[in-house]
Amino acid sequence: MAGHIQDRWYKTEPGPDGKVRRIKSERHGNGMRYRARYIGPDGNEKSRSFPDKQKRLAESWLAQIAADLTRGQYVDPAAGKVTFQMYATTWLRSQTTNVSTIDAIDQRFRLHIFPHIGSRSMSAFLPAHIREWGRALHDAGLAPSYQRVIFANVSSVFGAAVDDGVIVRNPCRASSVRPPRADTRKLKPWPEERVFAVRDTLPSAYRTVVDLGAGCGLRQGEIFGLAVDEVDFLSGVVHVVRQVKLVKAQLVFAPPKGGKLRDVPLPDAVSFALAEHITERPPLEVTLPWKTPEGPPVRASLLFYSREHKPVNRNYFNMRVWKPALARAGVIPEREVGEPRFVSSREHGMHALRHFYASVLLDAGENIKALAEYLGHGDPGFTLRTYTHLMPNSQARARKAIDRVFHKSDDTAAGPQTVQGEKAS
Numbered sequence: 001m002a003g004h005i006q007d008r009w010y011k012t013e014p015g016p017d018g019k020v021r022r023i024k025s026e027r028h029g030n031g032m033r034y035r036a037r038y039i040g041p042d043g044n045e046k047s048r049s050f051p052d053k054q055k056r057l058a059e060s061w062l063a064q065i066a067a068d069l070t071r072g073q074y075v076d077p078a079a080g081k082v083t084f085q086m087y088a089t090t091w092l093r094s095q096t097t098n099v100s101t102i103d104a105i106d107q108r109f110r111l112h113i114f115p116h117i118g119s120r121s122m123s124a125f126l127p128a129h130i131r132e133w134g135r136a137l138h139d140a141g142l143a144p145s146y147q148r149v150i151f152a153n154v155s156s157v158f159g160a161a162v163d164d165g166v167i168v169r170n171p172c173r174a175s176s177v178r179p180p181r182a183d184t185r186k187l188k189p190w191p192e193e194r195v196f197a198v199r200d201t202l203p204s205a206y207r208t209v210v211d212l213g214a215g216c217g218l219r220q221g222e223i224f225g226l227a228v229d230e231v232d233f234l235s236g237v238v239h240v241v242r243q244v245k246l247v248k249a250q251l252v253f254a255p256p257k258g259g260k261l262r263d264v265p266l267p268d269a270v271s272f273a274l275a276e277h278i279t280e281r282p283p284l285e286v287t288l289p290w291k292t293p294e295g296p297p298v299r300a301s302l303l304f305y306s307r308e309h310k311p312v313n314r315n316y317f318n319m320r321v322w323k324p325a326l327a328r329a330g331v332i333p334e335r336e337v338g339e340p341r342f343v344s345s346r347e348h349g350m351h352a353l354r355h356f357y358a359s360v361l362l363d364a365g366e367n368i369k370a371l372a373e374y375l376g377h378g379d380p381g382f383t384l385r386t387y388t389h390l391m392p393n394s395q396a397r398a399r400k401a402i403d404r405v406f407h408k409s410d411d412t413a414a415g416p417q418t419v420q421g422e423k424a425s
Contacts, residue, residue: 003038003065005058034058038065040076048077075165077123084125085109085118087166088157099292100247100254108150112137117154122167125158127174134180147180155179186389189359190352194331201328206321208277209304212238213353214360215270217375220350221245222256224312227300228283231274236266240376242300244311250293251311253300260376277303286311322350358383359390 009028015021032049036058040046050058068074088109095102109118116133117125133154137147155172162170171177199210212218212226221243230239240262245254255261283301288311290298304312326332332348354375361371368391372383 003036003062005055005062006035006037007033007055008035009033009052036062038062041069041074042076046077075123075168081121081123082166083119083121084157085114087122087161088113088118091157091160098254100245103248105153108153112140112142112150113154122158122161125167125171127171127177130154130171130174130177134177137180144180144183148182151179187355187386188347189355189390192356194329195353195356197329198325198331201325203321205281205307206304206317208273209350210353211270211273213350214356215267215273216264217354217357218264219243219257219354219376220314220317221254222376223350224302224304224314224317225253225300226303228278228303229301231266231271231303233266233271233275236268236271238264238266240264244288244314246314247291248293251288251313252291252293252295253288253298254291256376258376258378260378262373262376264374274303284309318349323348355387358387362387362390 008031009025010022011025012020012022033052034050034055035047036050037045037047048058048061050061065074092102092106092109095105113133116136117129120129134147134151137150142150151172155170158167158170158172161167172179195210195214199207202210209220209223212223213220216238218226218238218240222240224244225242226238226240227242230241232239240256242253243256245252247254283303284305285299285301286305287297287299289295302311306312306316323332326348327334358371358375361374368384368387369380371387372380375383377383
């Protein structure tokens, strides 16, 4: 057995005859009687108190501690007393991912996690608590994909706590806990009529963002971070090397998502639209910090900027420019009188332009690997999973292939030699 059990109601002292005798202590009859003690892996003494008549329970507890130490599954009982919010805050500070991702996780913690489970001790969590919290996420009306991201963040915190010996198991991985379901709806690209209708209703200063999104597949931040010297009109290529991001409510320049620099084909139609845009609205040289608000200053001659001659803030653009244009084009309802903002919908964001771009290329027979490169996806498998339902099916490809052969054969049969032969006969 690890350690020993102290009976605090009795003490030993030498008697008149020199023999050690057991007598009542000053604490006899008051408070917890038994104190189970052991030395933890960190070299410090750990203990737990038990009431009168529970010595066997104290012995069982020490035996369990000894077994956990032997199996390498020991967890310090005191470590689990830290609250989820305290541990998650420490965990977040230790993350080494980019600043904007950490900022996004912090926002999720503050809005959707800490108010519900932040005050509970780490060792006090049961799967039932996670199920109740998951239901709260569902009832809040959050998008299924966003719920899954939040759930994954919480599970990561508990996973780290298991690794650190704070808790024994991750309650998010209990068999009775189901992660939020993924949105099984298939992505439905906008029809080209909608793309051009939205373009026509945007202010003239921003109409070309549609050309770059739908014609080159650029993300919103990449469009707002595009500089004039990154558009190669002669070679027909757009060099995607930068985006504008919001980090802690401040605009910064940063690499494209995933740090993946890429070259995207520049169609003639988009090239002409950009040339016209540059003529009417010359590029503006802008300076922003690189990656973080404290980062080194970087200068770029941006193609798009606000009326105040500043880089475009996506929040302002989405609510004050993009959504009103969608409403005027009949894509979403007009804002109700008294409503502070338009109804938010992920499927009506600027990302819809990238989906349109992908659907056009796939319909034209472009392969998944090339499309993934143009879109800036690190894994072509992700591109395939996202857009596989837009690819022409095998039956359609088979029909087109055979039709091409037979049409070619028919054309040959009706050629000059055949006609001459018919006249001779």
